[in-house]
Amino acid sequence: MSPNRSLLRSSATLFVAAILIIISLPQEWRSGIPLLRWPSIHYGLDLAGGTQLDFRISEQEMLDQRAALEQGIEQANAQGASVETIGNLEMQVTALDEQQRNVLEAIRTVLERRINSLGVSEATITPSVIGNEKHLLVECPGVVDVQQCIATVGKTIKLEFKEEYTEATAEYRAGVEKSVRDAQRRLSESGITLAALAEDMSGKLGVISLGEQLYFKSTLPKGLEDLWNLSPKSGVQRREATITVPSQDEQGNPTEKMVDGIFLSEITRAKTQTGRTVNEAPTAFTLLQRSEDGVKYVEHIKGPLAASTSPRIVGTLRAMKAGELKAVAMDDGTSRVLFLRTFIPGSDEAHVSHILVAYKGATQAASSVTRTKEQAAALARELKVEIAAGASFEQIAKTKSDADSASRGGKMEAVARGTISPGFEQVAFSQDVGTVSDPVETQYGYHIIRTDAPPSTSADMVGYDELIIAADPDALRAGQILADLQAGRVRSKEEAVTLRSIFFSLEPTGWKDTALDGKHFRSATVTLDPVTNIPVVQILFDEEGGRLFQELTKRNVGKRLAIFVGGDLISAPVVQGEISGGSAVITGSQNFDEARLLAQDLNTGAIPAPIFLAGQRTVEATLGADALRTSMQASAVGIVLLMIYMLLVYRMLGALANIALTLYTLLYFVMMKLPLFLFSGQYVVLTLAGMAGIILSTGMAVDANVLIFERIKEELRRGRSFALALETGFEKAWPSIRDGNVSTLITCSILFMIGTSIVRGFAITLGLGVFLSMFTAITVTKWLARKVAATPLAERTELFGVKRSPPQQG
Numbered sequence: 001m002s003p004n005r006s007l008l009r010s011s012a013t014l015f016v017a018a019i020l021i022i023i024s025l026p027q028e029w030r031s032g033i034p035l036l037r038w039p040s041i042h043y044g045l046d047l048a049g050g051t052q053l054d055f056r057i058s059e060q061e062m063l064d065q066r067a068a069l070e071q072g073i074e075q076a077n078a079q080g081a082s083v084e085t086i087g088n089l090e091m092q093v094t095a096l097d098e099q100q101r102n103v104l105e106a107i108r109t110v111l112e113r114r115i116n117s118l119g120v121s122e123a124t125i126t127p128s129v130i131g132n133e134k135h136l137l138v139e140c141p142g143v144v145d146v147q148q149c150i151a152t153v154g155k156t157i158k159l160e161f162k163e164e165y166t167e168a169t170a171e172y173r174a175g176v177e178k179s180v181r182d183a184q185r186r187l188s189e190s191g192i193t194l195a196a197l198a199e200d201m202s203g204k205l206g207v208i209s210l211g212e213q214l215y216f217k218s219t220l221p222k223g224l225e226d227l228w229n230l231s232p233k234s235g236v237q238r239r240e241a242t243i244t245v246p247s248q249d250e251q252g253n254p255t256e257k258m259v260d261g262i263f264l265s266e267i268t269r270a271k272t273q274t275g276r277t278v279n280e281a282p283t284a285f286t287l288l289q290r291s292e293d294g295v296k297y298v299e300h301i302k303g304p305l306a307a308s309t310s311p312r313i314v315g316t317l318r319a320m321k322a323g324e325l326k327a328v329a330m331d332d333g334t335s336r337v338l339f340l341r342t343f344i345p346g347s348d349e350a351h352v353s354h355i356l357v358a359y360k361g362a363t364q365a366a367s368s369v370t371r372t373k374e375q376a377a378a379l380a381r382e383l384k385v386e387i388a389a390g391a392s393f394e395q396i397a398k399t400k401s402d403a404d405s406a407s408r409g410g411k412m413e414a415v416a417r418g419t420i421s422p423g424f425e426q427v428a429f430s431q432d433v434g435t436v437s438d439p440v441e442t443q444y445g446y447h448i449i450r451t452d453a454p455p456s457t458s459a460d461m462v463g464y465d466e467l468i469i470a471a472d473p474d475a476l477r478a479g480q481i482l483a484d485l486q487a488g489r490v491r492s493k494e495e496a497v498t499l500r501s502i503f504f505s506l507e508p509t510g511w512k513d514t515a516l517d518g519k520h521f522r523s524a525t526v527t528l529d530p531v532t533n534i535p536v537v538q539i540l541f542d543e544e545g546g547r548l549f550q551e552l553t554k555r556n557v558g559k560r561l562a563i564f565v566g567g568d569l570i571s572a573p574v575v576q577g578e579i580s581g582g583s584a585v586i587t588g589s590q591n592f593d594e595a596r597l598l599a600q601d602l603n604t605g606a607i608p609a610p611i612f613l614a615g616q617r618t619v620e621a622t623l624g625a626d627a628l629r630t631s632m633q634a635s636a637v638g639i640v641l642l643m644i645y646m647l648l649v650y651r652m653l654g655a656l657a658n659i660a661l662t663l664y665t666l667l668y669f670v671m672m673k674l675p676l677f678l679f680s681g682q683y684v685v686l687t688l689a690g691m692a693g694i695i696l697s698t699g700m701a702v703d704a705n706v707l708i709f710e711r712i713k714e715e716l717r718r719g720r721s722f723a724l725a726l727e728t729g730f731e732k733a734w735p736s737i738r739d740g741n742v743s744t745l746i747t748c749s750i751l752f753m754i755g756t757s758i759v760r761g762f763a764i765t766l767g768l769g770v771f772l773s774m775f776t777a778i779t780v781t782k783w784l785a786r787k788v789a790a791t792p793l794a795e796r797t798e799l800f801g802v803k804r805s806p807p808q809q810g
Contacts, residue, residue, distance in 0.1 A: 050140050051149050054615040057107060057134040060186075060200040061610065062100050069093045104134055107611060111138060132190075135614065150613060158610075159518035159539070160564040161549070162205070162511035163556055176206065176504050180238065180262050183502070187236055187264075194236055194266050198502050199612040205513060206505040208243075212268055214496050216276055227265060228497060236266045243503060262504040269498035276496070277488040281325060281339035284490045285467045288481065294470035302342055302463030317343060317462055327482045329475035337467040337478050337485075344461040348417040350428035351453035353410035355383060355396060356403035358445035365445070369402060380439035380446035387436050393450055402445065410450070414458070429455050511562050516552055520545025524599040526592065529585075535595035537586040546582025554578040631691035638695055639665065642702060650709050652799040656784045657705040660776040664701050667772050668694070687761040697769020703740065704777030707733040713800065722794035726785050730778070737778070741770050 073089045099106070104127045111125055128135040140149050165172075183201065186192055192200075198209035217228055223241025230237070241263050244256050278284040285297040305314060313336065316328050320340040328336045358365040359376035371379070383400060387393055397410030405412050415428055421442040431437060431451050439446040469478050484490050522540040529536050541549055552561065553575050562572040563586050571588040589595035643661065646654035672686060711733045715725030748767035752760050793799060 050618070052617040053138045053140070053150060053613060055111075055136045055138065055611040056196070056199070056614040057103060057136065058196075058200045058610045058612065059100060059103065059134070062096060062103070066093060066096050069096065104136065108136060111136065133196075136611070150616070158564075159521050161514050161516040161552060162562040162564060163514055163552070164559050164562075165508050165510065165512035168507050172508055173506055176262065176506055179204070179207070180264065180504050183264060184236070184238065194264065194500055194502065196612075197264075198500075200610070201502065202610075205509050205511060206507075208503040208505070210499075210501040210503055212498060212500045214274070214498050216494050216496050221263070224263060224265065224499075227267065227499065228271075230267050231270050232267045234267060236264055239263045239265065260506045262506065263501050264504075265499050265501040267497060268500050271495045271497045273493055274496045275491045276494045278490045278492055279488070281485070282465050284485055285337075285339070285465055287490065287492055288467065292481075296468040296470075298466045298468060300462070300464050300466060302461060304459035305462050313338065313466075314460075317464060318345070318460070325482055325485060327475050327478035329473060329478070333471060333473045335469045335472040335475040335478035337469070337481055339465040339467075341463040341465065342461075343464075346458045346460045348429070348455055349414040349458050350417075350425075350455050351414055351451070352412055352428045353393065353397065353450045353452055354403065354405070354412060354424075355380075355393070355401040355410055355448040356445050357383070357400070357439075357448075358402040362445045363443040366402065376446055377439065377441075380448060384436070384438060384448055387448070393436065411452070414456075416458070424449065511564075514548075514552055516541075516545060516548040520548065526595045526599050529587075534587075535589050535592045537589065537595050537599045539584050539586060541582045541584070543582070546580070549582065549584060550578060550580045627688050628691075631688065631695075635691070635695050635698065639698055642699065646702060646705070650705075650713075650800070652788065652793070653705075653709045653712065653785070656781055656788070657702055657709070657777075659784060660705065660780045661698075661701055663780055664772050664776040665698075667776070668769065671768055671772070686765070689759065690761040690765040693762040693765030694769060697766050697773065700744070701769065701773035701776065704733070704737045704773060705781055707736055708777070708781070716797050716800060722797070722800070723786075723789040726782075726789055730782055734778075737774070741774055744770050 069089055069092050073086060073093070076086050076089060108125050108127065124139045126137040126139075128137055179201075183197060186197060187194065195212075198211070201207045202209045217225075220228065221241045221243050223239055227237060227239070239262070240260070242258050242260050245259050246256060278287060282297075282299065289295050289297040305317075310330065312328055312330060316326055316338060317340060320326055320338070320343070322340055322342055324340055326338050328338060330336060357376045357380040358369045359371050359373045360369055361373070362369075362376075379400075383396055386396060394409030398406055401410055403410070415425075417425060417429065420428070421444075423440050424442055424447060427437045427440055427449050428451065431449070433451050433454060435451050437447075437449040439448055441447075467478075467481070469475075469481070472478055520541045522542050522545075524537050524539045526535055527538050528534070556575045557577055559575060560572045561575050562569055563584075571586055573587065586598065589598060639661065643654075643658045646657045646661075648654070650657065708729050711729035712722075712725045715728050716722065720728070745767055748763040748770070751763035752767075788794060
């Protein structure tokens with residue numbers, strides 16, 4: 001071999017060795033050098049800390065689709081449909097069955113993409129089947145924000161298009177009744193729990209999962225009162241009842257609305273005595289009157305504020321808002337806690353009568369009114385002349401007026417300032433008593449107004465609750481009671497029952513499902529609206545989706561079409577005309593980032609079946625660090641003891657084995673940091689079970705050396721040279737080494753294929769150790785031993801733990 005080639009080989013060897021040493025160094029040692037920061041070991045949940053999420057997969061939607069298809073096939077056969085039509089339906093059933101078989105892998109792929117978006121590339125997702133339920137265990141090492149992980153990984157990105165539907169028809173009620181019967185059948189036939197059923201049905205319009213809630217007798221929804229005396233053994237009960245939901249009035253003010261529906265409820269915990277926070281002031285005042293000394297409760301029903309009411313109370317009430325609580329110190333040494341129910345301040349009122357002459361087209365004019373506006377004006381002037389000539393105002397009002405007050409001779413209820421037309425108000429409050437005005441025009445027609453009495457001021461209308469506290473001149477006790485009320489510290493001891501319920505609304509939600517949904521989705525991109533320059537998300541459908549969208553827009557021209565993503569209403573544009581071409585635009589994004597996230601959600605994959613969080617487990621990073629530290633200590637102690645043993649038993653051969661073991665450790669760290677097969681995106685994730693595999697494989701790493709060295713020692717005892725003993729030892733030991741390691745690799749393969757994530761971690765690290773040990777024991781140790789065989793040390797057999805007997809004298 002030429003000197004140049006030898007130098008080149010030595011340089012290459014040193015370069016590779018330097019790279020391996022650098023890669024194997026701990027991450028913190030390389031953190032100061034940017035080029036050396038990558039790569040690093042990827043730790044699992046039990047070593048790095050993080051979150052484990054257990055998701056249950058609901059296949060009910062697939063089962064419903066299959067039942068609908070089978071029913072369609074039966075109807076098609078009964079109606080004598082064409083072979084092509086029946087064949088298409090059967091193909092859909094086959095495709096649905098295939099999707100159901102692959103649902104675990106399909107959802108696993110979607111979840112993996114979502115986890116990667118969190119920057120958690122070393123997460124593991126393990127399928128699991130528990131009875132008839134399919135689960136996915138998701139481990140996200142290093143994720144600190146558990147809620148972010150749950151929200152990102154577990155969200156159901158479901159794209160839906162819905163039509164307007166607001167009328168509670170008999171057909172709608174029949175559909176709700178059918179949904180309830182189907183739910184009851186599932187509960188009785190499949191054995192599914194009410195909790196799991198609620199999760200499965202939570203995405204359906206008009207179905208609300210109320211979960212598990214504590215009810216006092218007075219807070220039970222109207223219609224569920226008879227459940228109060230039932231027990232957990234009573235099972236699921238069906239009742240028609242009412243719930244209260246937030247709503248808005250015509251002016252947009254928040255209010256409440258009663259919604260009728262059907263409950264499926266079960267008692268999960270029987271009645272127990274529990275503390276109840278009293279939030280309603282009247283109830284709290286009644287409770288305090290019974291429990292506190294010197295306290296009296298007085299209820300003031302809505303009415304005019306009494307003249308005898310203390311000026312302090314009047315002033316306080318006028319400064320309060322409805323629903324507010326306040327404490328007041330009184331002049332007589334007592335105090336009050338006031339709760340204002342309602343307050344309508346007094347206003348100026350005019351006392352008048354009027355004659356209305358309406359015309360066709362005026363506001364609120366009766367259909368019998370046919371005169372024109374000009375004719376109405378002329379008639380009003382004529383009537384004014386008659387009254388001025390002495391005719392009876394009341395008699396003319398009864399016979400000629402078009403107002404509701406005609407039967408009362410034109411007499412109106414007291415008219416408050418600000419509640420009538422400005423022209424009418426100006427005359428009513430300004431003219432003298434007994435004066436009859438000239439005709440006054442408003443949107444209702446022409447009025448002749450007579451003032452019957454001077455304007456007056458009405459009394460304040462108020463309804464409030466008063467808690468009177470004796471001997472409290474500074475209102476200190478009242479202030480404490482007020483603080484207790486506001487902090488929720490006023491509690492009563494009452495019986496309560498725990499219910500789990502599903503509510504099926506008998507009132508339409510405003511939308512109904514259509515055949516167009518996420519399964520027809522192809523892609524989503526962010527573009528700018530050419531008119532408003534606002535980011536929008538453009539979605540493309542497949543061929544069938546384009547046809548459905550065209551039909552949907554055709555029959556809803558002039559109506560709203562709602563786009564729901566993940567159960568949230570994103571946009572509800574009015575359809576201007578039929579849309580063809582298989583594309584649609586989702587508006588409503590406030591900025592580019594919001595539109596980009598929506599497009600990303602859609603593109604990362606619509607889950608083919610809803611998933612629900614069934615459980616979660618969080619491992620703190622400190623616990624993982626402790627487990628890693630103790631595992632590394634155990635591994636280091638094991639390696640040191642192994643090296644000492646090899647030196648004591650095999651001397652120089654043991655030293656060679658220790659060098660190979662050091663290289664084995666170095667290579668193991670390198671392999672743990674590099675991608676699998678060098679070019680893939682997958683890494684070996686080190687877990688606590690994996691550490692056990694490393695420790696075990698470290699001990700097995702010298703098994704081959706032990707077999708080889710014992711063979712070499714046998715040959716040396718027979719008087720052969722070290723070089724010959726070396727070759728013979730390796731040759732004779734190889735079959736045992738090969739069979740032992742192959743059987744271990746087979747075991748690792750079986751564990752990896754059928755085991756859980758923990759067992760797989762153990763199998764991977766053990767199998768990787770077996771591969772590396774075969775290389776270091778067979779290749780590296782043999783190369784080192786051949787180098788020793790070429791030196792004078794090979795003649796000294798005692799260095800190899802063998803003492804030759806001296807030749808006997810003849």
